[in-house]
Each structure stands twice: as structure tokens, then as C-alpha cells.
Amino acid sequence: MILLVNHDPVSRSQLRERIAAVCPPGMEVVAAASTEEALGVLYTLREQHRPVELVIAIQGMPGIPGGRFLEIVNAQFPGVGKILLSDTPSLDEAISALNNAGLDKYIPTPWDPEDVKFTITALLRQREMKLLNEKLLADLQVRNSQLTTALGNLEQARSDMEHSYIQTVESLAIALEAKDRYTAGHSQRVSKFARLIARSLGLPKEEVSIVAQVALLHDIGKIGMMDKILNKPSNLTPEEREAIKSHPVIGAQILMPVSTFSKHVAGIKHHHEMYDGSGYPDRLKGKDIPLHARIVCLADAFDAMTSTRPYRVGLPMEFAIQEMRKMAGIQFCPECVEAFIRVLKTVGVAGEEPADAAPSEDASGPFRDVDLPTGT
Numbered sequence: 005m006i007l008l009v010n011h012d013p014v015s016r017s018q019l020r021e022r023i024a025a026v027c028p029p030g031m032e033v034v035a036a037a038s039t040e041e042a043l044g045v046l047y048t049l050r051e052q053h054r055p056v057e058l059v060i061a062i063q064g065m066p067g068i069p070g071g072r073f074l075e076i077v078n079a080q081f082p083g084v085g086k087i088l089l090s091d092t093p094s095l096d097e098a099i100s101a102l103n104n105a106g107l108d109k110y111i112p113t114p115w116d117p118e119d120v121k122f123t124i125t126a127l128l129r130q131r132e133m134k135l136l137n138e139k140l141l142a143d144l145q146v147r148n149s150q151l152t153t154a155l156g157n158l159e160q161a162r163s164d165m166e167h168s169y170i171q172t173v174e175s176l177a178i179a180l181e182a183k184d185r186y187t188a189g190h191s192q193r194v195s196k197f198a199r200l201i202a203r204s205l206g207l208p209k210e211e212v213s214i215v216a217q218v219a220l221l222h223d224i225g226k227i228g229m230m231d232k233i234l235n236k237p238s239n240l241t242p243e244e245r246e247a248i249k250s251h252p253v254i255g256a257q258i259l260m261p262v263s264t265f266s267k268h269v270a271g272i273k274h275h276h277e278m279y280d281g282s283g284y285p286d287r288l289k290g291k292d293i294p295l296h297a298r299i300v301c302l303a304d305a306f307d308a309m310t311s312t313r314p315y316r317v318g319l320p321m322e323f324a325i326q327e328m329r330k331m332a333g334i335q336f337c338p339e340c341v342e343a344f345i346r347v348l349k350t351v352g353v354a355g356e357e358p359a360d361a362a363p364s365e366d367a368s369g370p371f372r373d374v375d376l377p378t379g380t
């Protein structure tokens with residue numbers, strides 16, 4: 005809607021016709037004979053939630069002049085377009101109106117019909133674009149907010165899924181301990197030894213924790229193996245032996261889907277590699293074997309040597325130290341061996357099983373396949 009304020013009936017009528025002629029379809033033109041009447045119209049329309057796009061006022065109105073009236077409009081009805089048609093043009097008047105009334109256009113007499121027409125058309129178009137932009141921006145903000153919420157939900161779902169997967173893996177590790185009756189508590193002890201070695205090597209705290217977790221989960225790949233193989237009291241067939249030897253790769257495959265375990269996978273996959281390249285699954289050699297795997301390999305072997313199992317008594321720690329030294333550079337990483345022996349000779353393995361029992365007949369050779377059941 006456009007509001008025209010002009011006290012002169014003839015001029016008002018002519019202007020109204022010209023304005024109506026350039027208005028887009030549906031745009032109503034309302035005329036008021038005084039500024040007081042015009043203010044009344046504006047307040048009424050606001051109460052009726054009918055938007056006024058443009059107010060056009062004549063400067064030389066009796067009572068409140070057009071410029072002052074538009075200052076009131078500017079203060080009371082922000083956002084409404086304003087044109088002042090001056091019948092007493094002066095530079096001071098123009099500057100004052102532009103500054104104080106937030107005028108969109110100051111048109112001095114003689115009012116060129118083409119100028120009035122062009123100004124109204126341009127202002128209406130400008131306002132239309134502005135409203136469209138505001139609407140688009142509001143829509144964009146709503147979409148952005150919806151997207152942010154959706155991303156948050158997605159992240160929460162991913163986090164929940166990963167947390168659930170981690171809990172499942174931890175449950176599997178516990179289940180594995182229960183399943184392999186020969187190695188109860190083995191993973192926890194290996195984890196403790198691996199932590200001691202990692203600390204002795206001077207690894208950062210965060211990496212020591214990862215090494216301990218790798219050690220705890222190092223045999224998780226055995227979870228899918230049949231109990232009759234894992235707990236077989238007699239010698240394994242070549243096929244059974246090969247099946248068990250696949251557990252590092254299976255373990256890596258179990259952990260691979262979870263980003264939390266991205267730093268654990270290599271240590272698990274290669275914990276049966278030998279320093280001289282004779283291990284499995286990839287026959288990696290020396291320092292090509294990931295450090296976490298070399299640490300876990302040593303911790304794993306140490307526990308296999310020193311822990312007492314149903315089928316043999318654990319070796320004394322001093323004997324295990326001799327064996328580790330003998331196999332340094334062959335089975336074990338020499339640096340890991342020295343780091344571990346340094347710890348064992350200073351703080352020992354406090355809290356672990358006593359390792360001073362006499363060795364049994366079959367306890368002398370568990371190095372090559374420390375996780376395999378007896379006789380492998």
C-alpha cells in the first residue's frame with residue numbers, strides 16, 4: 005500500500021492517479037488530506053497488520069510540515085519507504101530531511117511526472133528485492149539450523165554406534181578369556197607388561213595407553229575360533245595350526261571399522277611377526293614391524309614363559325630374562341628386550357604371579373607360538 009499526504013485536493017487527485025498508474029497490480033494507493041489524518045491511517049493499518057510500502061508527503065502542509073511528518077514516520081514506522089515532494093525547495097531542507105527522516109528521495113518542484121514515476125517504480129522494486137532477500141536469508145537460516153541439528157544428531161548416532169562397538173569388543177575380550185581356559189588372565193598380564201615396556205622406552209603417556217589397549221585386545225581374533233581347537237589338549241593338525249595363525253588378521257578386521265581403534269589395528273595384526281622376519285602374517289622384519297606389535301610380542305612371550313598354566317609351571321623370571329636376551333634380534337626387538345629387562349631388574353613385575361617356580365619339561369619352548377595351546 006502507498007500513502008499519499010497532500011492538503012491540496014486537485015494536486016492530491018492528480019498525484020494519486022499518476023502513482024496508481026505506475027503501481028504493480030494489487031498495490032492500493034490511499035490519500036490523506038493532512039499529516040494528522042495520515043498518522044491516523046498509519047496506526048490503523050498497523051493494527052490491521054496491513055503493510056504500508058511507501059509514504060509520499062508534500063513539504064508545504066499546514067500544521068506539521070511534510071519533512072517533520074516523515075521524521076515521525078521514520079521513528080514510528082521503521083522500514084517504510086519515504087518520498088518528500090517539496091514545493092519550497094532548498095539545500096538545507098533537503099539535507100535536513102535526508103538526515104533526520106531517513107528519506108529515500110527528495111523531489112523538488114516542479115515535480116516531473118516521469119521523475120515521480122521512475123522514483124516510485126524504483127523504490128517499490130528495491131523494497132520488493134529487499135523483502136525477497138530477507139525472506140531468502142530467513143529461509144537459509146532455518147535450513148542452516150536444521151542442517152546443524154541433523155549433523156549433531158548424526159554425530160551423536162555415530163558416537164553412540166562407536167561406543168556400542170567398543171563395548172562389544174571389550175565384551176568379546178572378556179568372553180575370549182573365559183573361552184580359552186589355558187590363558188585366563190593372560191590378556192590383562194600382557195597389557196601390564198606391555199605398559200611397563202612402553203614406559204621404559206620413553207613413549208608418551210597417550211601412546212603407552214594405546215599399547216596397553218592393544219595388548220589387552222591382541223588375541224581378539226580368536227573369538228571366532230572353535231573351542232575344540234583353542235582348548236585342544238593334544239597336538240594340532242596343520243590345518244588347525246593355520247586356522248589359529250589367522251587370528252591376528254581377524255582381530256585387525258574386527259577393530260578396523262571403528263575410528264577409535266585406528267591406532268590399534270597394526271599392533272594387533274602384527275603381534276606374531278618375528279624380528280628376523282620368520283613370523284606371520286606378513287613376515288615383516290626388524291623395525292618394519294610396528295613398535296606396538298614388537299612390544300606386545302615380547303610382553304606376550306614373557307607371560308607365556310612365566311605364568312603357570314594347567315599343563316606346566318611358569319619359568320623363573322631370571323630364566324625368562326636369559327631367554328629374552330638370547331632371542332633378541334631373532335624373535336624380539338632388542339631395544340624392547342633391554343627396556344623390559346631394565347624395568348624387571350628395577351621395579352620387577354609387582355603384583356604379578358610369582359615367577360620363581362621350577363620349569364617343567366614342556367615349558368622350555370613356548371616362544372614361537374606363544375598363544376597356541378600346548379604342543380603347538
Ligand SMILES: [Fe+2]
Pocket residue numbers: 222223251275276375
Ligand atoms: Fe596371538
